[in-house]
Amino acid sequence: MNTKIILNYLSELSLNNYRDWYHAHKKEYKEANKQFEKLIQELIYDIGAFDPSVLKNIPKELTFKLVRDTRFSHDKSPYNPSFRAHISSMGKLPIPVGYYLMIKPNGGTFLGGGLFADMFTNATAMVRDHISKHPDEWNDVISSTEFKKYFTVNGTALKNVPSGYDKEHPQAEYLKYKSWYLEYKMTDEEVCDSDAFLRKSVEIFKAMKPFNDYLNKALKEFKMPTR
Helix, strand or coil: CCHHHHHHHHHHHHHCCCHHHHHHCHHHHHHHHHHHHHHHHHHHHHHHCCCHHHCCCCHHHCECCCECCCCCCCCCCCECCCEEEEECCCCCCCCCCCEEEEECCCCCEEEEEEECCCCCHHHHHHHHHHHHHCHHHHHHHHCCHHHHHHCCCECCECCCCCCCCCCCCCCHHHHCECCEEEEEEECHHHHHCHHHHHHHHHHHHHHHHHHHHHHHHHCCCCCCCCC
């Protein structure tokens, strides 16, 4: 596993974000992707030590394509110069929530957890209901020393507590949210040190597990929409 190869390729792609360059450098892409899948395999093993539900995953089934959907975007760059993966008990589906990794040059790398997808209104309602009914458990998670060492809760939010919820609720601020997620950013220098990057990633993902567990309790009955 060589994370420097990954970052070097993505840096070049970000400077040459057009199809001719991409196809002319397919060999470099394949090597970078190979290294990324090796990294994901190592993460599966190490995360599996504290969350065995991820152990059945296959790395190539957890990753996302570089190709961008530009149909509704002003930015017509054909590729997203980042390697991304989501590791959970159900693979790369956004729910159940798991451990998200994006390697992107120029300081864009981050480790994530929680519910990023606020387009699922049923999921949002489930989490709000769970926070409303279990405020002390939520507070225990987000106020723990280990959590506060690394994270603050992010997410898109309404201006006011939505109808049907107590505006004086002790967790009223979080009832406004439509998504609840964590991000821990890492520098290019940290990414390039393969062994240290792996160790740090596992440390961060372990620290976010109680947050993920809380959300997954809320989302236990969630069903992904069928097309």
